[in-house]
Amino acid sequence: MVNIETKFLGLNLSSPIIVGSSGLTGKTGSIGKLEESGAGAVVLKSLFEEQILAGIARETRKGGVVYGQTDIDDYIAFYERKHSINDYMDLIRDAKKAVSIPVLASINATSDKEWQAICADLDKAGADALQLNLFVSPFDMRVAGEGIEETYVSIVRKVKALTSLPLSVKIGPYFTNIGNLVSRLSQAGAEAVVLFNRYASPDMDVQKMSIKSASARSDETEYRSSLRWTALLSPFVKTDFAGATGIHDAITAVKFLLAGAKVVEIVSTVYKNGEKRIGEMNDGISMWMKENSFTSINDFLGKLSADNIADTAGLERVQYMKKFGDIG
Numbered sequence: 420m421v422n423i424e425t426k427f428l429g430l431n432l433s434s435p436i437i438v439g440s441s442g443l444t445g446k447t448g449s450i451g452k453l454e455e456s457g458a459g460a461v462v463l464k465s466l467f468e469e470q471i472l473a474g475i476a477r478e479t480r481k482g483g484v485v486y487g488q489t490d491i492d493d494y495i496a497f498y499e500r501k502h503s504i505n506d507y508m509d510l511i512r513d514a515k516k517a518v519s520i521p522v523l524a525s526i527n528a529t530s531d532k533e534w535q536a537i538c539a540d541l542d543k544a545g546a547d548a549l550q551l552n553l554f555v556s557p558f559d560m561r562v563a564g565e566g567i568e569e570t571y572v573s574i575v576r577k578v579k580a581l582t583s584l585p586l587s588v589k590i591g592p593y594f595t596n597i598g599n600l601v602s603r604l605s606q607a608g609a610e611a612v613v614l615f616n617r618y619a620s621p622d623m624d625v626q627k628m629s630i631k632s633a634s635a636r637s638d639e640t641e642y643r644s645s646l647r648w649t650a651l652l653s654p655f656v657k658t659d660f661a662g663a664t665g666i667h668d669a670i671t672a673v674k675f676l677l678a679g680a681k682v683v684e685i686v687s688t689v690y691k692n693g694e695k696r697i698g699e700m701n702d703g704i705s706m707w708m709k710e711n712s713f714t715s716i717n718d719f720l721g722k723l724s725a726d727n728i729a730d731t732a733g734l735e736r737v738q739y740m741k742k743f744g745d746i747g
């Protein structure tokens with residue numbers, strides 16, 4: 420008998436397949452369908468720090484009026500902030516009523532400013548855990564990478580002090596030394612890291628001479644950088660790992676479990692294939708386990724991570740020197 424239950428952030432999950440933060444997890448109706456289809460947990464659509472701040476800016480300029488009076492501006496800012504936050508707390512409460520799988524709240528944070536106060540409310544609303552979707556803008560050439568990384572760590576430290584919820588942190592892949600940052604996030608209190616987020620990228624329309632967005636959805640070849648870093652770091656950093664980006668099928672999910680991830684977060688494959696893809700991935704993992712005589716995920720978790728393989732060169736290799744040599 421094969422059992423695909425797993426533990427992530429101290430939560431018991433019936434499956435390692437989590438549906439990641441997206442439009443799929445922004446409404447209770449669709450969250451219910453994800454549970455029915457076999458999701459182990461959901462990460463709610465993020466409350467964006469920018470969304471709160473943009474709301475404030477919009478309200479202060481309504482009808483072309485810029486109040487410019489500190490007390491009125493402060494009142495509107497307070498009202499707008501409260502409004503966005505209250506809506507989000509309602510989403511958490513409704514989702515918790517609608518499903519019995521764990522519900523992770525998600526906040527997109529870009530700075531370590533006072534928005535963190537809302538973390539306390541997340542506990543009250545009933546979220547099972549919090550996922551921080553961190554992105555500190557790297558577009559100011561005057562700011563060195565070190566300063567940006569310190570903001571990531573500082574956000575985690577401050578949030579950790581404000582919530583008793585288990586904390587996971589989703590980051591992107593663009594750091595000089597990912598292992599160093601991940602271990603600092605762990606020391607700052609992150610009980611899990613999600614490797615990696617996938618950011619919107621620009622493209623160009625050469626007929627219209629304009630900038631356009633590339634597809635918001637990943638394809639099934641995009642998982643490899645997340646897989647590499649999960650396998651390299653999972654044995655050495657005391658935090659849970661979740662794989663993300665480009666995980667579209669059961670065998671790719673199995674690869675992440677072999678790399679040491681406790682769970683995978685999927686989004687694009689559900690958009691492309693419908694909720695039924697979650698059940699197909701659960702079945703595919705079970706089938707692979709049967710074929711390989713594993714009865715629980717712990718039987719093979721991390722079997723191909725950096726401390727369980729004879730030679731890590733295959734995980735660390737980034738250049739094709741030999742291949743070019745052969746060709747030359």
Ligand SMILES: Cc1cc2nc3c(=O)[nH]c(=O)nc-3n(C[C@H](O)[C@H](O)[C@H](O)COP(=O)(O)O)c2cc1C
Nearest residue numbers: 439440441442465552617635637664665685686687
């Ligand atoms: C339409 C859409 C909306 C998303 N919204 C959020 C969001 O609100 N918060 C967040 O942390 N990630 C968001 N993401 C990113 C996903 O959670 C995920 O990290 C990314 O899509 C990579 O996973 P995938 O390859 O399975 O799609 C969104 C992705 C898509 C496609």
